[in-house]
Amino acid sequence: MTRDADIVVVGAGITGASTARALAQAGRGVLLVEQFEPGHDRGSSHGTSRIFRLSYPDQHFVRLAQGALQTWRELEAECGEQLIVPTGALDFGPVALENARAMAASGVRHELLTDAQVRSRWPISADPGEPILFHPDAGVILAGRAWEVLIAGAVDAGAALIEDVRVTGIAEERGAVRVTTSGEDIVARACVVAAGAWGRGLLDGAGVELSVIPTRETVTYFDLPGALELPPIIDDAVPDPEEHGLRRPGLINYALAAPGRGLKAGLHHAGPPTDPDDVGEVDEAVVRWVSTWAARRYPGLDAEPIASETCIYTNTADESFVLERHGRIVVASVCSGHGFKFAPFFGRTLAGLARDASG
Ligand SMILES: Cc1cc2nc3c(=O)[nH]c(=O)nc-3n(C[C@H](O)[C@H](O)[C@H](O)COP(=O)(O)OP(=O)(O)OC[C@H]3O[C@@H](n4cnc5c(N)ncnc54)[C@H](O)[C@@H]3O)c2cc1C
DSSP states (O other): OEEEEEEEEEOOSHHHHHHHHHHHHTTOOEEEEOSSOTTOSSSSSOSSEEEEOOOOSSHHHHHHHHHHHHHHHHHHHHHTSOOEEOOOEEEESHHHHHHHHHHHHTTOOOEEOOHHHHHHHSSOOOOTTOOEEEETTOEEEEHHHHHHHHHHHHHHTTOEEEOSOOEEEEEEETTEEEEEESSOEEEEEEEEEOOGGGHHHHHHTTTOOOOOEEEEEEEEEEOOTTGGGSOOEEEOOOOOHHHHTOOOTTOEEEEEEETTTEEEEEEETOSOBOOTTSOOOOOHHHHHHHHHHHHHHSTTOOOSOSEEEEEEEEEOTTSOOEEEEETTEEEEEOOTTOOGGGHHHHHHHHHHHHHHHTO
């Protein structure tokens, strides 16, 4: 059986949901195809929270984040709900100074704090002399709720969500694109591949190279009452690598509130390359490292984790994103471990590419 469609979006993570919503709201016919149950925890978009920040050392990302914040504000106004809790965010270590320079050049509000100022504002510890940056326009994205709002917006605008159907092949043919699935085939005018860690394998078959490496990252949760009143932390002042047997360059700790759970903390880019179809295994060395770090930053925190889980990063070599059009196929990889905040913004870009691709 073959079904006709206007535009197929592969993958109902935050990128596919954002793109499907933008397309459907522009009046396009959308089939959003997801291989698992929507909201599953095997990709990159699950969990209750993500950091929204404007602090980047590269002005290009600061400006993108400014655009993304505007898109979140519009989304919040449309759905009548707060999707980013305005806590501000703290950066610790040398990166704080680099970020402050890029933010100053882009006119983003920020202040450099002393350790005493940090301790007087929040139950967070800081060492004398370490660079500390605070910017008030950051916050905690209510990620699970944001995903629900975007999916509901797509469906309300007419998109059809097809669950538990895997796309197995994509091929351009005679002014259309054939999308082969574990159910019926679909012939569409264009196809957007927002398949996260599965995208590279799927696109290989279509002759499109997606140069990304999926890694499996470990996230750990701690009991911390009042966590949602605290700013998320990015910290490149890490514990002694020798202490935990982790010798990976460029490690950065992060922590943020996880509504309903407490504090969520992790080590950015610490995970090994992975096959997204493997069962995720928590890296106990990362759990120990993060527990040590969190106990130092949050006085009084019970360093015994209450839970740990894995989540997949899909990484480009330069920790950036992929938004490309190849004929009638649009390719999206909005991850590298920091893409959630940009997804609604890039969803509009991807919708524009799909409109062009559909001829
Ligand atoms: C631990 C962790 C912490 C993070 N922290 C932050 C943060 O603080 N701030 C931030 O901005 N970003 C953060 N990110 C990054 C952010 O979560 C990702 O950028 C984002 O979730 C990527 O979403 P996606 O939709 O592109 O991919 P995914 O969520 O993986 O969605 C892809 C979807 O496609 C489906 N799919 C794949 N192949 C097929 C197929 N063949 N057929 C049908 N369906 C298919 C998958 O099942 C999946 O549902 C973090 C990521 C992780 C893992």
